[in-house]
Amino acid sequence: MPLDVVDLRAFYASPLGHVARRFIGRAMLRFWPDCDRQRLLGLGFSTPYLSVLGIEAERTIAFMPAAQGVVNWPSPGLSASALVEPTLLPLPTASIDRVVLVHALEETESPDDLLEEVSRVLNPGGRMILVVPNRRGLWARMDGTPFGQGRPFSRRQLSALMRAAEFSPEHWAEVLYVPPLQRRILMRSAYAWEQIGLGLSLPFAGVHVIDATKQFYRRAPLRATRRSFALRPILLPQPAPTPRAAKPSGSAGLEFPSPRKPHAG
Template sequence: MSLDVVDLRAFYASPLGHVARRFIGRTMLRFWPDCARQRVLGLGFSTPYLSVLGMEAERVIAFMPAAQGVVNWPSTGLSASALVEPTLLPLPTASIDRVVLVHALEETESPDDLLDEVARVLSPGGRMILVVPNRRGLWARMDGTPFGQGRPFSRTQLAALMRAAEFSPEHWAEALYVPPLKRRLLMRSAPAWEQIGAGLSLPFAGVHVIDATKQFYRRAPLRATRRSFAFRPILLPQPTPTPRSARPSQADPAG
């Protein structure tokens, strides 16, 4: 079942949603401290993070999947959000500098097609932040939050998907070590959970947060080629010459 935009908005308005936004957003800012003069695209439900990352950006757009629904964003001024098909983005090739994917990859039926489309709209050397539920994490095992919906991924699976789409991971981090329980004591102690979990590299973080760069080139498929040889003339054997005396005599035209 696909995520609904109403449920997503309600989650980020809750205390647990504030915790998720705080720690995921802090990791994003560590990767991208400055987006000045950049064209930024958010795909999925990324508006809670675009409000932080896109403060100095040249342009910020929020695309939301048709199966999820769309909300107006930002709340003031002209709307910069739209309902789209994630694997057919209405953007020219190489028209975006940075893309933020949150609640997107785990919800699509074709993750490889989604990353290929992101690579298409990114300019050469453009960057992508990908936030995906961790397959080994507690948040993926409990369906009370959006990170418990869809398909979680392991680090190995994400690395293979990015490599196939010509993305090179630059930074890799985990976030949300605190259990996804709506208890005040846990939420107050969330900073300690994050510090201990990150310091010990514990495997049960809620999400992967990856900063990846689009490569400048794409591999050309290998094709079978024939080896070329220098031209060499083929010499046929000549017939053995017949002696002149052995040739048949011809009648003398004077006789």
């Protein structure tokens, strides 16, 4: 069942949602400390992070999937959010500098088509931040948060998807080691959980955060050529002709000499 925008907004308003936004947002800011003069697009439910990343951006847009719903963003001023089909974005090719995907890849039926569309709207050398639930993490195993919905991914699966869409991962972070429970003691010790998980490189982080760059040139696909083997006559070597004896003048053509008869005893 697709995520609903009302549930997403309620999650980020909760204490656990504040924890998720803080640690994911820190990883994003490490990758992109400055988006000055950049055209920034958020796809999925990315508004909690666009409010931090898009402060200095030239233009910031929030696209939300049709199956999820849309909310007005930002609250003051003109709205910069719209309801779209994620694999058919209403943007020209190479019109965006940076894209942030949150609660998007795990919810789509065709992840490869989604990344292909993101690659289309990004200009050459554009960058993408991808936030996806970790298949081995606790957050993907418990459905009390948005990261427990949809399809989680392993690191190998994400690498293959990005490579097929011509993205090159530049930085990779794993965050949210704290268990996804609304307990006050866990909320207070969330920073300690993150430090222990990062220090020991534990495999059960809740979320992958990847900074990837669109490659400048796309590989030209190799097309197999068909060879038609038509039936052709086979030329075999012929024996050399035996020379014929010349006839007297007036006779036409050449003929072989008659065989001699053996003499009788």
